[in-house]
Amino acid sequence: MNRKSAVLLIAAALVFAAAAAAGAQARPGEITLMTWGGDFVPRAIIEEFEKETGIKVHYKEVTSNEDMQSLLEANPDQYDLIICTDYMVDILRQNGMLEVLDKSQMPNYSNINPVYLNKYYDPESEYAIPYAISISLLLVNQEEVERLGAKPITTYSDLWQPELRSKVVVVDWSVEIMGIVLKSLGYEYNETDPAKVAEAREKLFALKPNIVRFETNTPEDSLINGEAVAGFMYSNQAVKGNAADPRLQPVFPTEGMPIFMDCWVMSKAAPNKEGAYQFLDFIMRPEIAAKIADITKFTTPNKAAEPFLPEDYRNNPMLNLPDEVVENTSFYIGVDKVLVEYEHIYTEFKLR
Amino acid sequence: MKAKTRGFGTVYLSLFFVFLYLPVLSVVLYSFNASRSTAQWTGWTLDWYRQLFSDRAIVEAFRVSIVVALLTALLSAVLGTFAAVISLWVTSRMKTAIQGMMILPLIVPEVALGVSLLFFFNAMRLPFGVLTLVLSHSLFCVPYVYIMVRLRLQEIDRSILESALDLGASTWQMVRTIILPLVAPSIVTAALLCLAMSLDDVIISTYMSGPRSTTLPVHVFSMMRVGVTPKVNALCTLILIGTFFIIGLSQLITNKRRFAK
Numbered sequence: 261m262n263r264k265s266a267v268l269l270i271a272a273a274l275v276f277a278a279a280a281a282a283g284a285q286a287r288p289g290e291i292t293l294m295t296w297g298g299d300f301v302p303r304a305i306i307e308e309f310e311k312e313t314g315i316k317v318h319y320k321e322v323t324s325n326e327d328m329q330s331l332l333e334a335n336p337d338q339y340d341l342i343i344c345t346d347y348m349v350d351i352l353r354q355n356g357m358l359e360v361l362d363k364s365q366m367p368n369y370s371n372i373n374p375v376y377l378n379k380y381y382d383p384e385s386e387y388a389i390p391y392a393i394s395i396s397l398l399l400v401n402q403e404e405v406e407r408l409g410a411k412p413i414t415t416y417s418d419l420w421q422p423e424l425r426s427k428v429v430v431v432d433w434s435v436e437i438m439g440i441v442l443k444s445l446g447y448e449y450n451e452t453d454p455a456k457v458a459e460a461r462e463k464l465f466a467l468k469p470n471i472v473r474f475e476t477n478t479p480e481d482s483l484i485n486g487e488a489v490a491g492f493m494y495s496n497q498a499v500k501g502n503a504a505d506p507r508l509q510p511v512f513p514t515e516g517m518p519i520f521m522d523c524w525v526m527s528k529a530a531p532n533k534e535g536a537y538q539f540l541d542f543i544m545r546p547e548i549a550a551k552i553a554d555i556t557k558f559t560t561p562n563k564a565a566e567p568f569l570p571e572d573y574r575n576n577p578m579l580n581l582p583d584e585v586v587e588n589t590s591f592y593i594g595v596d597k598v599l600v601e602y603e604h605i606y607t608e609f610k611l612r
Numbered sequence: 613m614k615a616k617t618r619g620f621g622t623v624y625l626s627l628f629f630v631f632l633y634l635p636v637l638s639v640v641l642y643s644f645n646a647s648r649s650t651a652q653w654t655g656w657t658l659d660w661y662r663q664l665f666s667d668r669a670i671v672e673a674f675r676v677s678i679v680v681a682l683l684t685a686l687l688s689a690v691l692g693t694f695a696a697v698i699s700l701w702v703t704s705r706m707k708t709a710i711q712g713m714m715i716l717p718l719i720v721p722e723v724a725l726g727v728s729l730l731f732f733f734n735a736m737r738l739p740f741g742v743l744t745l746v747l748s749h750s751l752f753c754v755p756y757v758y759i760m761v762r763l764r765l766q767e768i769d770r771s772i773l774e775s776a777l778d779l780g781a782s783t784w785q786m787v788r789t790i791i792l793p794l795v796a797p798s799i800v801t802a803a804l805l806c807l808a809m810s811l812d813d814v815i816i817s818t819y820m821s822g823p824r825s826t827t828l829p830v831h832v833f834s835m836m837r838v839g840v841t842p843k844v845n846a847l848c849t850l851i852l853i854g855t856f857f858i859i860g861l862s863q864l865i866t867n868k869r870r871f872a873k
Binding site: 298318321481485504522 | 652818823824826
């Protein structure tokens with residue numbers, strides 16, 4: 261081995277040493293949070309917190325709840341705070357990964373609307389603080405529905421009207437679509453009783469002629485371009501559709517709607533619990549929660565934030581969900597127990 | 613008959629490329645759309661590009677991605693080339709074994725690789741960040757360098773190497789003055805491929821990036837929950853241009869080699 265290759269090796273070693281030093285261990289005076297990226301926790305809010313407290317915030321972006329679980333369980337002492345979806349809170353709680361939150365360190369906790377507390381994933385609200393809420397609902401162009409000769413849509417059952425042939429768009433997920441059918445039959449989400457599932461299967465197949473498109477990412481586009489007159493979608497998509505065309509109005513089906521809640525939780529081995537409590541208390545301040553809600557366009561569980569919300573947000577029932585709508589929602593619980601069966605039925609349905 | 617076949621071939625290939633590139637072109641088009649929705653075209657704008665460059669998180673993620681890709685290309689090129697050169701002097705049974713083991717990281721599902729690397733680096737107490745990203749990306753990049761360099765080495769006449777040794781050259785002299793210059797174009801092409809693959813990776817990067825270093829693809833995918841803005845279309849357009857540039861460069865190098873021969 262001559263000099264040149266030795267130099268090359270040393271250079272490579274130095275590069276790695278520098279890289280290693282750059283990614284050093286967590287120090288006090290900083291916290292690390294892990295959640296969805298983009299502006300799910302707005303950078304502007306983080307900067308405000310850093311300026312006020314001098315605590316540096318690191319933001320680990322991940323693409324799924326399952327990734328958060330693997331990363332947290334491999335390195336529980338690397339992360340202070342996590343925002344994950346309701347069902348993952350349940351899993352992490354049962355795996356003993358989460359810290360019981362000390363409410364006395366967070367005076368602003370009292371701002372949280374009790375309608376969002378004590379849910380299945382955290383029955384005593386010990387581990388989780390709700391952060392971003394969304395539901396699924398119907399977005400309807402009632403003008404066009406009327407023109408087609410159908411009666412106005414107020415329930416899921418109305419989607420079965422023969423006048424709506426090839427005029428309905430739905431998100432493309434078996435559990436959601438089976439959910440519509442089960443609710444329209446008066447049953448609960450993720451029903452396992454074979455008789456009820458068989459009944460739902462028949463009713464589902466009857467819906468097929470009315471579906472013009474299965475679309476998960478931009479179902480609102482089908483209503484904007486007039487391809488569909490009614491759609492079942494997530495609230496943030498419905499908000500976009502309504503903003504693009506005010507004739508598209510939300511319908512909260514009387515049978516009930518699914519709800520999704522992303523919640524803050526703290527790692528049991530969090531390196532900087534004190535800093536984490538400071539951060540949680542900060543984002544639960546009414547004016548901060550209002551700013552976050554306006555940037556992310558999710559529903560905020562912060563009741564005290566309402567007066568600080570911009571007018572267009574406050575007057576939008578899809579964003580500022582009325583309590584009676586929230587009370588008529590339920591979670592998809594036990595997806596793992598029904599998924600195989602539902603996927604099977606759903607595939608058959610789509611192939612018809 | 614011949615003309616007929618050729619006509620069919622042209623039509624087939626044209627359709628093939630239209631099918632392949634039309635969706636890609638629509639991303640480019642929508643990156644200039646003033647509306648947030650892809651259902652409406654409300655006019656031309658450069659706003660999304662402006663927003664893209666003022667987004668600090670994206671710029672930072674892009675910087676990490678580029679650093680990781682460059683280091684990965686360098687490390688993989690060195691490791692892969694040496695492995696290929698050394699494999700010239702092993703028994704044929706050993707060669708088959710090496711080949712098989714080289715391809716293994718490409719067959720193992722990325723999630724499995726990501727999770728096992730997570731546990732491994734954890735046990736080694738390596739801090740997660742640029743270092744772990746480069747090491748893990750090199751894991752799936754080295755095989756490509758090995759395969760490409762190995763193919764080129766097979767074209768070299770063994771007698772040239774033997775005569776060099778007979779005439780008193782040391783092994784290292786022979787490698788440096790004969791083998792490396794002959795395989796250099798393959799190394800560069802392979803390194804550019806590594807660059808592109810490292811820039812693309814999402815799954816392994818999710819596990820390997822530390823709490824404070826996110827790569828660009830991970831950043832983009834993690835935005836799904838909040839909703840993807842046309843900013844991402846603008847970003848894709850720029851990445852496309854970058855990728856075309858890299859591929860063009862590697863083609864140019866390959867062609868040069870052909871002509872030189």
